[in-house]
Amino acid sequence: MIIDKENLNIVLFQPEIPQNTGNIARTCVLTNSKLHLIKPLGFEITDKSVRRAGLDYWKELDLTIWDSYWDLRKAYEDRTFYFCTTKGKAYYDEITMKQGDFLVFGRESSGLPDEIRDSEPKNCIRVPMIKTSTRSLNISNTVSIIAYEGLRQFGFPNMK
Numbered sequence: 001m002i003i004d005k006e007n008l009n010i011v012l013f014q015p016e017i018p019q020n021t022g023n024i025a026r027t028c029v030l031t032n033s034k035l036h037l038i039k040p041l042g043f044e045i046t047d048k049s050v051r052r053a054g055l056d057y058w059k060e061l062d063l064t065i066w067d068s069y070w071d072l073r074k075a076y077e078d079r080t081f082y083f084c085t086t087k088g089k090a091y092y093d094e095i096t097m098k099q100g101d102f103l104v105f106g107r108e109s110s111g112l113p114d115e116i117r118d119s120e121p122k123n124c125i126r127v128p129m130i131k132t133s134t135r136s137l138n139i140s141n142t143v144s145i146i147a148y149e150g151l152r153q154f155g156f157p158n159m160k
Helices: 018-030 048-060 069-075 139-153
Strands: 009-013 034-038 063-066 081-084 102-105 124-126
Touching (some): 009 069, 018 034, 063 069, 081 139
Parallel strands (some): 009 034
16 A cells, blocks of 8 residues: 555654664554654664664654754744643643644653744643653653544544
8 A cells, every 4th residue: 555645743852762762663654654853863773772672664664864853844844843742731632633743752851942842832732641750651652642642633544
């Protein structure tokens, strides 16, 4: 089956943990979503741990690596970007996503920089969590939760 448009664009800003990136890559392949990585990466993309987490899905992955977030944003200035952050005001299910939208996730250790997050504050979304001393859910879990909500909203296109 040839699919002419990605369902979603998943953006990882300076990812640090190769296993998370591998898991997210696998999710991207199985949801027809494109993965965008913003440098610097906390690992080499050829690391065994990244490849192991993605298993044999890497050859199917639609991947672009960017030098900066701003380069990516400029290339897709006509698209909607949502910033997934614990500082978001809206819950992820309170927005209306469409095919081709971008979901931007920050570093595992520190999230998105203020400059990026504050560039479009109305598009900051979050997954609800109880108040606790820990920071947040694992990024690969968060990507799955939000991506599948978008897929649900537009009817799981080309999915069995």
